[in-house]
Amino acid sequence: AQSVTQLGSHVSVSEGALVLLRCNYSSSVPPYLFWYVQYPNQGLQLLLKYTSAATLVKGINGFEAEFKKSETSFHLTKPSAHMSDAAEYFCAVSVAGGTSYGKLTFGQGTILTVHP
């Protein structure tokens, strides 16, 4: 079965600073990896996805993530934080086969706070 660990339940940055949200996964088969964002009282919006093509993935709102198989990581970054980035971010994994096929498994989420 696959799993996801997000390091740091809360991350706080200043506006204009680098955003780095950490995600490590565990999977016995090649994974597909995703980052979702959830604004307060809203649903989940897909930010970006890795599906075995390019390892550096660009998403919406200036976010990107790099798949590093050797580190089993898929960290989310943004060069310059904006106030509107304040939200909760979820890393998720799915696999192409096995008993967990078709299931999205989520990390526990990281709340991003952006200070003026």
Place this chain on the structure above:
Amino acid sequence: DTAVSQTPKYLVTQMGNDKSIKCEQNLGHDTMYWYKQDSKKFLKIMFSYNNKELIINETVPNRFSPKSPDKAHLNLHINSLELGDSAVYFCASSQGTSGRFQFFGPGTRLTVL
């Protein structure tokens, strides 16, 4: 032009009651899902349907019964509601059963008193 919609958005009810949540998607997808997000924001899949057929059924109490009248709709009926059922329930849809590229609805916040 909403892609995945859920009704109601908020649901407050007493313990022991029976309630339903409805989900509809207009994306033309053939697979739909129910997720539960608990008070700690942990998201876990409950069910998924592909073309009206149940394909994922996680360890969920029998009080929860999903129904898919067609591939654009997936409803969730909950019998004998308990305090622990209080959560946000998200519906999602995707094309195919791989679980990739899921689009989520806005969620239904269920509060059991």
